Amino acid sequence: MKNQSLASSELILNEDGSIYHLNLKPEDIATTIITVGDPDRVVDVSQHFDSIEVAIHKREFKTHTGTYKGKRLTVISTGIGTDNIDIVFNELDALVNIDFEKRIIKEKHTQLSFVRIGTSGSIQHNIPVDSFLISESAIGFDNLLHFYGNTDFLDNQFSEALVKHTNWNSNKSKPYVVSGDANLIQTFSTEGFSKGTTATNVGFYGPQGRVLRLKTEDANLNAKLENFEYKGVKITNLEMETSGIYGMAALLGHRAISLNAILANRANGTFSKNPRAIVNKLILKTLDTLVKK
Template sequence: MNELDALVNIDLKHKEFKAEHSSLQLFRMGTCGSVNPEVQVDNMLVTQNVVGLDGLMHFYQDYRFENEFSKNFMDKFPYPNIKPMLYFSDWSEELGNLYQDAAYHGNTATFPGFYAPQGRQLRLKALDNRFLETLNDLGVTNFEMETSAIYALSKLLGHKAITVNNVIANRRRGEFSADHHASEKRLITWVLDRIIP
């Protein structure tokens, strides 16, 4: 994100900030798992609000974000050792308007790892086997590993961002896409058709 911004807002030859700010439109297309048992696999889900569990934005000055989703989430989040790492952001409503016909609009949790944060265990035990269910109880629809940084850094840097995910698993129901490659191709076409005339 910092490097994309640098390409348009820093004079790399002279190592100076440009006087005129350029705002990018950033589209993330990816995959996600759902924590909501009602979400069907192989459908498009647009992220409206996001909670980051990776702590990234606590390393940046001046990042503040609060809305109804974040306040409710922080009030009820029951894991005191994780709570200080949390941060929140939301979509570019302008870009979101391009995808009003998505099957789902939801609240996403961005995880810092593939195993314990997502409820998977090999030799090491996960914190809580109800973690994904708890997130759903707090209004989270799905999870992945990128959106919180994209949304939050976009806000700080003055860009617009949107994430459109292909739901390839419903972890609460134990349901998985039979052919996620095909549904991912449909996602790419569906997203691009709305931004390329």
């Protein structure tokens, strides 16, 4: 497989040689990449850069590359959900690990470091709005990883315990459990971050137990998630990308950490009074941690 040329239907390049959805060329990205959901958040990050050398926007994928305190960084928006994470991770990986001229996988692997700066809802009373949380691991309620082989790194016993505890409906895809990068987690484990296990959902409303006009299949799911415990680990928060990020990073040989600004507390029904300021605080904290010697 390694030296087989990739067909133009598989590795899709635009006329200018950029990769299909992201519209980026290999020289456009740094090896440290910040991912954000919202395209508008890209500027919230890059406004702190010393200078911006690349600014490209296609669909929900907006990319700025520049330097922060001398360190070259890329910030890219993924839009919402793990289906977009599949595109972003495969295409960013292709930019460094596939030779676009020869259309073959490069012999030498380049490792990327991904840092998600995202927003999230806590499901535990003791994790308040406006706090910051590192996802030590993620539980995927999406089914992205089930489409890839070689998933030995998944914690299947954890999944089984959760399936049993929640009486998980088998019509839904089986939850999978994947960890973030231990070194990045260590680096970010500074004062002000709590650590937890993040459940990644396939939607914002029903899948996260929000009832507007539609009832959910299991009205008690969030309560079951809140009181679930496996080997002392509790599920702390809900969002929509982390399992895909951790899973794709593990599959492709990259490093990833997901940082969450807790904007909602689902257990007590509260929402941040100043979400923008909280996310901006997390952005600066993240940038400064990335340049710390």
